[in-house]
Amino acid sequence: MDCTCVSAKNQIHYFLSKMTKPVFLLLIILSILSLEDAFSAQLRLDFSQDNRTYIWNTSLDCGRETNPGLSWGFSSAINSMLIKRSVFSANQDRWQEDGKINLNLDYTLTSRLKIGALFSQNINSLEKRKVTSSEYGITTEYSISGIRFVQIIGGKDIDRRLKEGKRKDSGFNHRLEISHSPYLLSESVTRISFSQTSSQLSNIPLLERDFSIFFAKNFSEEDSLEFSYREAWSKKKFFWGDLTDSQINTQRRTQRVINLRSSTQVPFDIRVKFDFDLVSSGYKYSWEQESHSPGLTDNFSNSQNFILKIKRQFFKRLSLGSFYKYLETDEDYADDQKDQKMKNGELGGNLQVKISEKDSLYFTTSIGVTSFYTPEVSAWFNDRDILTLFAWGEYLHVFSPIFSLRLEGGFRNFNQIYISNRLSANNNHNQTYVISPTLIWRPHPNLNFKQNYNIQANYIYYDYEKSIESTKNRLFRRASSNTSINCLLTPRVSFIFGYIYKYEDYGQLIWRDQWVQKPSWERRTHTFSLSMKYMPAKSWVFSPEYTYQKRRSWDHSMIAEKKMRTLTDKFYRNMLSLSCKYFIDDRNYISLTGARRVQKSTLSCKESSDFVSVSVNRVF
């Protein structure tokens, strides 16, 4: 008994000690906020509990610009997570906290020169393991003839305290940014920038360089061009392995990116858009010891993709569009056999037509092939083609202002073809058909009925097993009816009633000049829900909701050539939730949501779960 008390006290003490830091920090911040002249700020507090997981998220951003030319900014975010001890394992409660604080101060000395200071700290902790990294420095910003220089000189410390021991790193930190926006042409924007970051940490130094050019011009309302080029290079060292037996390795990364976006109108009022991207990157590793991870190897990749779109409008009623997409990637793993090339081509189009005042139609379709090409050894299992065919249509008919019909339907075929005979047994067609009509009836401004039906079927058949009675060929079907009634009783009280009936069956697919199904199981689900929205005052909303679900499952079998249908499972679920919100506007509110769910099945014991979440958002 004493032991239990001590344990409980320790736990409470542990909870309090973990919570003290963010609360203390928050108090300091709020005391700063309460000073006269303090300004614009946003505070956000979130808490949620889902069974054994508790999450707290806190963030605060504020800043102020004062005369003459003095400004400061502060931002912080703390995320805490507690995973309570599982009944399935003998583990202890697990606390994890990630936090970051940024503080910056700027002072404008002249119109060209600005100086300042910055400080940032990141904390990552998990039980008794803690990694703290701090950066601090002095900033200088100087502008001359449209060229902007920013320099940060300071230091960086990383302090690691793990169960296995301690590890510290500190050193000089330097960042230089040069940017220029020259005026080249009218109605255009040009930007050139270069940056270099250097962290001279004692064990794992880092050096990064980045260069970019951006140009955009609008030639006319119809014609525009955008171009960007970026080149990046970095060299960094990192630890690998356990703290007690770690080695320091080096990663060198290069990256080159080109983007082009263009748009124009050609004769016959056809609008043409062309987008192009080229990305090239490489990673090189050097290791202290020969033994290293089997995954990290030198690798280079190149990719290019473009999309060409054309669109034409006819009589403001018909819009016709088409596109062609191309994507190519090439991965090279130096001496490794993991190289892979991929090519993808896709052609598609869409049609949007307003047939009359009451009828409109939308249709989209596409067909594409993706091919993977690999070296000889990998080709046994990775060379493959994927053909995707997709079509989707929507038709809307408005019978009257209070009654309308929406008809949606689609088809998708996914055909996977492995080129090697080691995997070609997996070559299959995966086809899905969907049809879904919806009726909307509004007999009164405060009453809304919506009835939706949905029928879906998924056929999977294997290319080399179509002619035999293979259990791999399957059909899954689903049909549902969804009814919802929305009633606004008074401007402050509304009700929504919903009922969903769902039928699903599944079974083997057998080819007898056409596909026939041999059912294996079926499932029927009924779901009722009732929710209310009540506003007792202008700024208060209460939303209780109750949901009841009943599901029955049957297995189908053949016994002595007689079809048997056996009830295998009965499932019941009750769920009650309550949401309460106090709000001033979209940015200032407090909300509280709680839910309890109880469910029971003949295949499992009774289960109950609780969910809670609290959110506070305040803009000062």
Next chain:
Amino acid sequence: MRRISSVRLFCVFVFSFLLLGYFCTSGCKNPFKTRNSPQPVIREGTWETPASPEIVIQNLLHAYNEKIIGNFIQCLCDSFAFSARVDSIDAVDKGLPELFANWDRSVEISVTTSIFNTSRQNPDSFDYVVSFLSNHPPDEVGDTLAVLSRNYELFISDSKATPPETTFAKGTATFYMRQTSFSWWSIYFWSDIPAEAGKDDWADFKAQFKQ
């Protein structure tokens, strides 16, 4: 029809010429034509219609152990993200704070392709087996969203390492799934935590293959 200036016509002509030149030199891909494949010599590969969240993680498990990347990719949503919040402190400690950052679908595919390739090409020296344990927290399955947590064990053997290594990683993988019209159920968020802080888990294994 509106009159088009000669300057614009010239620009359009130059633009079209450059475009045509690019197509001719770079090449395009026929969006209708696929390659032929021979009759299979062996039958491997397990994949079912992801009609329920449970089937998705079974598909993922089979794809991982059978090392079939096409089946693995079909388990992921377009907006997929992977998180290893507990492991991120180790990444920060090693000087690689970006290791688990921005881990989206393309990163996941690249990492997993690399894992499958390495294992397929070196079956005698590098292999792994992952399995889900039968004890796990209750599944949360709604109409369109589901959260399934699975305790797993991952056994990795690397005989090329000096000395040869066998690693036993344990942890809990939580899969957040959503249901869409054509893709049925698929994973949009995968979070991983080790069974014990500081010990190896699935995320550590995957991170070794992130470039």
